[in-house]
Amino acid sequence: MRIAVLALILGMAGSVVAEPANAPALIGHRGLLRDAPENTQASFNACIDLGLGFELDVRRTKDGVLTVLHDEKVDRTTDGMGKITDLSLSELQKLDAGRWFDPAFAGQRIPTLEAIFCLLRGQITFC
Numbered sequence: 017m018r019i020a021v022l023a024l025i026l027g028m029a030g031s032v033v034a035e036p037a038n039a040p041a042l043i044g045h046r047g048l049l050r051d052a053p054e055n056t057q058a059s060f061n062a063c064i065d066l067g068l069g070f071e072l073d074v075r076r077t078k079d080g081v082l083t084v085l086h087d088e089k090v091d092r093t094t095d096g097m098g099k100i101t102d103l104s105l106s107e108l109q110k111l112d113a114g115r116w117f118d119p120a121f122a123g124q125r126i127p128t129l130e131a132i133f134c135l136l137r138g139q140i141t142f143c
Contacts, residue, residue, distance in 0.1 A: 044070035046086055053117035054093060055084045056124040060135060074129055081105040082129040092116075094126065 047059025047070050055072055063070040073086040078101060090096045090103065094111040105128070114124030127135075 042068050044068050046070070046072060053114045053121050053124055055086055055126070056113050056121070057127055057131070057135060058114065058121055058124055060127075060132060064135070072132065075100045077105050077108060078102055079104045083108060084127045084129055084132055090126070100126075 044059070044063040046054035047056065048062035048066070048068070049059055051062050052058035060070055060072075072084045074082050075085045075088070077083055081104075083100065083105070085093070085100055087093065088101075089099050090108070090111060091098070093116060094113045095115060096103075096108075096111040100108070108126050111126065112122060112124065113126050114121030
């Protein structure tokens with residue numbers, strides 16, 4: 017998939033100006049989820065590096081913090097269990113959201129929505 021996406025982007029690079037205004041935009045679903053764990057900084061960085069947009073899902077923690085996670089529960093994409101609405105931000109930040117995808121992504125965390133806004137503003141690390 018990575019090669020296909022890169023080929024598509026590189027192939028389009030020379031023709032971006034010539035495309036009609038109504039051409040479809042390339043958008044990463046929960047980031048670039050075939051190349052990095054979904055809804056993580058690594059996944060969103062992959063989209064940004066390729067010049068792609070991305071969509072994300074927002075969930076509120078027990079203590080009211082807006083976080084970026086697709087599922088209602090953390091079970092599928094972290095090493096934890098439970099509903100995100102039953103967990104505080106500090107509890108969520110202890111969960112690994114990357115190792116399930118590949119050991120190279122161990123240590124990825126469920127990002128806050130604020131952190132993704134910081135990422136989009138071009139900051140290197142989460143604020």
